[in-house]
Amino acid sequence: MLYRIAARQAAPLRRQAFAPVVRRSVTTDAATAHAENVPQEDDKPFTVRLSDESFETYELDPPPYTLETTKKELKQMYYDMVSVRRMEMAADRLYKEKKIRGFCHLSTGQEAVAVGIEHAITRQDKVITAYRCHGFALMRGGTVKSIIGELLGRREGIAYGKGGSMHMFAENFYGGNGIVGAQVPVGAGLAFAQQYNEQPNTSIILYGDGASNQGQVFEAFNMAKLWNLPALFGCENNKYGMGTSAARSSALTEYYKRGQYIPGLKVNGMDVLATKAAVQYGKDYAVSGKGPLVFEYVTYRYGGHSMSDPGTTYRSREEIQRMRSTNDPIAGLKQKMLEWGVTSEEELKAIDKSARNHVDEEVAIAEKMAVPDNTSRILFEDIYVRGSEPRWMRGRTVDETFYY
Amino acid sequence: MVAPRLFRPAARLVSSRFAAAPLRSAFAQSACAQSALRVRGYASESGTKEVTVRDALNEALAEELELNEKTFILGEEVAQYNGAYKVTRGLLDRFGPKRVIDTPITEAGFTGLAVGAALAGLHPIAEFMTFNFAMQAIDQIINSAAKTHYMSGGIQPCNVTFRGPNGFAAGVAAQHSQDYSAWYGSIPGLKVVSPWSSEDAKGLLKAAIRDPNPVVVLENELMYGQAFPMSEAAQKNDFVLPIGKAKIERPGSDLTIVSVSRCVGQSLSAAQTLKQQYGVDAEVINLRSIKPLDVETIIASLKKTGRLMVVESGYPMFGVASEILALSMEYGFDYLTAPAVRVTGAEVPTPYAVGLENMSFPQEDTIVTQAAKLLRL
Numbered sequence: 001m002l003y004r005i006a007a008r009q010a011a012p013l014r015r016q017a018f019a020p021v022v023r024r025s026v027t028t029d030a031a032t033a034h035a036e037n038v039p040q041e042d043d044k045p046f047t048v049r050l051s052d053e054s055f056e057t058y059e060l061d062p063p064p065y066t067l068e069t070t071k072k073e074l075k076q077m078y079y080d081m082v083s084v085r086r087m088e089m090a091a092d093r094l095y096k097e098k099k100i101r102g103f104c105h106l107s108t109g110q111e112a113v114a115v116g117i118e119h120a121i122t123r124q125d126k127v128i129t130a131y132r133c134h135g136f137a138l139m140r141g142g143t144v145k146s147i148i149g150e151l152l153g154r155r156e157g158i159a160y161g162k163g164g165s166m167h168m169f170a171e172n173f174y175g176g177n178g179i180v181g182a183q184v185p186v187g188a189g190l191a192f193a194q195q196y197n198e199q200p201n202t203s204i205i206l207y208g209d210g211a212s213n214q215g216q217v218f219e220a221f222n223m224a225k226l227w228n229l230p231a232l233f234g235c236e237n238n239k240y241g242m243g244t245s246a247a248r249s250s251a252l253t254e255y256y257k258r259g260q261y262i263p264g265l266k267v268n269g270m271d272v273l274a275t276k277a278a279v280q281y282g283k284d285y286a287v288s289g290k291g292p293l294v295f296e297y298v299t300y301r302y303g304g305h306s307m308s309d310p311g312t313t314y315r316s317r318e319e320i321q322r323m324r325s326t327n328d329p330i331a332g333l334k335q336k337m338l339e340w341g342v343t344s345e346e347e348l349k350a351i352d353k354s355a356r357n358h359v360d361e362e363v364a365i366a367e368k369m370a371v372p373d374n375t376s377r378i379l380f381e382d383i384y385v386r387g388s389e390p391r392w393m394r395g396r397t398v399d400e401t402f403y404y
Numbered sequence: 405m406v407a408p409r410l411f412r413p414a415a416r417l418v419s420s421r422f423a424a425a426p427l428r429s430a431f432a433q434s435a436c437a438q439s440a441l442r443v444r445g446y447a448s449e450s451g452t453k454e455v456t457v458r459d460a461l462n463e464a465l466a467e468e469l470e471l472n473e474k475t476f477i478l479g480e481e482v483a484q485y486n487g488a489y490k491v492t493r494g495l496l497d498r499f500g501p502k503r504v505i506d507t508p509i510t511e512a513g514f515t516g517l518a519v520g521a522a523l524a525g526l527h528p529i530a531e532f533m534t535f536n537f538a539m540q541a542i543d544q545i546i547n548s549a550a551k552t553h554y555m556s557g558g559i560q561p562c563n564v565t566f567r568g569p570n571g572f573a574a575g576v577a578a579q580h581s582q583d584y585s586a587w588y589g590s591i592p593g594l595k596v597v598s599p600w601s602s603e604d605a606k607g608l609l610k611a612a613i614r615d616p617n618p619v620v621v622l623e624n625e626l627m628y629g630q631a632f633p634m635s636e637a638a639q640k641n642d643f644v645l646p647i648g649k650a651k652i653e654r655p656g657s658d659l660t661i662v663s664v665s666r667c668v669g670q671s672l673s674a675a676q677t678l679k680q681q682y683g684v685d686a687e688v689i690n691l692r693s694i695k696p697l698d699v700e701t702i703i704a705s706l707k708k709t710g711r712l713m714v715v716e717s718g719y720p721m722f723g724v725a726s727e728i729l730a731l732s733m734e735y736g737f738d739y740l741t742a743p744a745v746r747v748t749g750a751e752v753p754t755p756y757a758v759g760l761e762n763m764s765f766p767q768e769d770t771i772v773t774q775a776a777k778l779l780r781l
Binding site for chain 2: 154159167177215313374395
């Protein structure tokens with residue numbers, strides 16, 4: 001059954017400019033993107049020319065419109081995006097089967113952002129995001145089974161069943177944060193620590209177009225610029241903050257200009273190559289001591305804000321369908337890889353199959369994981385750092401007081 | 405031995421209850437008191453209707469928007485989306501975008517703006533998608549709204565209402581499932597109400613909007629869909645409940661259970677179980693108002709039953725239950741025949757896994773077990 005759902009994403013590609021209603025949109029139109037002299041070898045670097053519409057800049061020299069890559073990397077990016085989507089679709093199914101509780105925010109359609117960023121940085125760089133975090137958790141080294149296990153509230157989940165959909169952490173991945181916008185100054189703090197420790201690294205700080213108006217975003221901007229922190233602020237503009245379109249919430253919808261005194265870069269977030277190129281450029285910029293940048297990843301979520309939002313009351317089905325059929329990040333990369341002779345239809349199908357099989361296997365393992373024991377020891381563990389706990393914590397009644 | 409008792413606070417409290425006259429008449433308290441009496445009278449009469457808490461809140465908002473041009477509602481997704489939890493459904497269509505306003509996701513900003521509008525004489529209603537997000541704006545609620553009247557020596561009132569779902573919600577983990585009753589209840593200058601039933605919801609919200617002070621209305625998401633009978637009087641547009649007055653939901657003689665919001669329903673079920681299993685009659689008091697707190701009703705009940713249990717879902721330390729237990733000792737020590745007990749949320753950030761989540765909040769059997777223990781059954 002899952003395969004049938006998956007089949008829909010391989011919608012036919014139509015090569016036309018999209019969204020005439022949104023004037024300033026960047027598109028994935030691959031017309032100008034090309035690659036020549038693609039080598040035979042999988043790991044031999046070659047240069048890709050990015051689409052002319054990949055970037056727009058604010059007070060910033062544009063990044064190069066070329067990207068050095070390998071066939072292996074392109075295939076890995078494709079594999080990663082397919083995996084993220086497959087995992088999100090599994091979450092969709094499990095939620096509908098009432099196996100996932102509470103809120104569940106999926107990133108279907110936005111895969112190129114998480115994947116493109118990860119391919120531009122190293123594991124020593126830091127990432128922090130909001131609650132639409134499953135794809136980032138996977139890219140930061142979380143396993144599918146640990147992420148799905150968490151959604152199912154299992155003991156072997158990535159947060160041991162304590163965090164759920166919105167709270168996932170991994171090495172140099174700081175969540176998974178539930179309060180809109182609150183992660184932005186926290187992200188500035190990550191960059192502060194990198195500067196303090198003199199690390200040649202950057203912090204990728206993500207927030208949505210809805211969150212971009214929170215006051216603390218601007219407070220973080222100010223400190224980051226004032227202290228020249230290696231922070232790459234990034235607004236994932238999926239055009240709707242819950243059910244409110246960007247234009248109804250923001251006086252200036254060009255989010256990459258929102259830093260005012262911080263240079264900005266708008267990126268086609270439906271194009272994984274443009275995303276990688278932009279973040280790579282941003283990282284060099286930040287690490288070389290030039291300070292923060294404000295990115296805008298123009299993207300689109302196919303589903304509702306969360307599982308309880310059908311996502312069709314505030315936007316038309318035609319709009320969603322148009323994005324899916326003309327701007328899909330997975331189909332877009334697939335098309336380029338075929339055009340450039342990076343791979344064959346057969347090989348792509350094999351990659352698809354292996355990514356899907358892997359996700360499906362891991363989901364099956366997650367579904368078999370045990371739930372946490374309903375004991376006070378498990379309930380009260382990890383409120384404080386182990387060994388530093390108070391002597392006791394009170395339960396619902398005096399009898400349920402737990403002594404560490 | 406009799407004389408010292410008279411000097412105990414409880415005696416003073418009971419004796420002063422009917423003697424107290426309002427010093428200022430700036431706010432017509434009599435209207436509220438009267439309507440409360442009327443409600444009692446209609447409770448058993450025909451004409452009652454099943455109404456969900458969501459619809460009761462919606463009705464209260466619509467009526468107050470209709471009655472008073474100065475009121476308007478603002479918040480995230482309140483207008484075009486009809487409310488994240490559909491409490492404001494239809495209000496935009498009926499009252500237009502001037503009075504039903506979608507804000508950006510900027511809690512500190514729109515809360516401050518609402519406070520400013522209130523200082524300038526309007527009567528704003530600010531909706532928080534949940535009170536967890538009001539943490540972003542708590543400075544405006546406390547420092548700008550609650551304290552201004554006092555700081556200005558009574559010159560500057562601030563008639564603003566803050567409302568939204570509070571407390572336990574299912575499966576949403578630590579950052580979206582916390583009870584703020586004690587936080588707001590501790591602030592002088594704020595009034596804090598927390599409805600359980602549909603009548604509570606309508607009467608308290610309307611009272612909050614009409615009250616000339618900043619009032620925090622702590623609703624509960626899990627109650628929105630629940631239907632309750634609503635009396636004919638409560639269906640009218642002049643129905644207002646007095647802030648600061650608790651309601652005895654179930655009279656009893658053996659034990660007083662004081663509860664608030666969603667826990668009232670759990671306490672009532674527990675009281676039924678106690679009756680069935682042990683034949684004891686628990687009196688269940690629905691606080692309705694966190695601040696001011698109806699100490700009189702609690703002590704009067706305690707006087708009758710001799711035993712007190714408080715059930716609420718906030719954290720146990722420094723909470724609503726601890727406050728009521730302290731007050732019971734200050735005002736009702738002589739009436740207690742056993743130490744008062746509390747059933748509360750556990751001292752833990754809300755876990756996601758369902759089994760652990762259940763252990764973090766009062767369940768019906770937690771209440772029954774504690775009551776049985778208190779009564780030595």
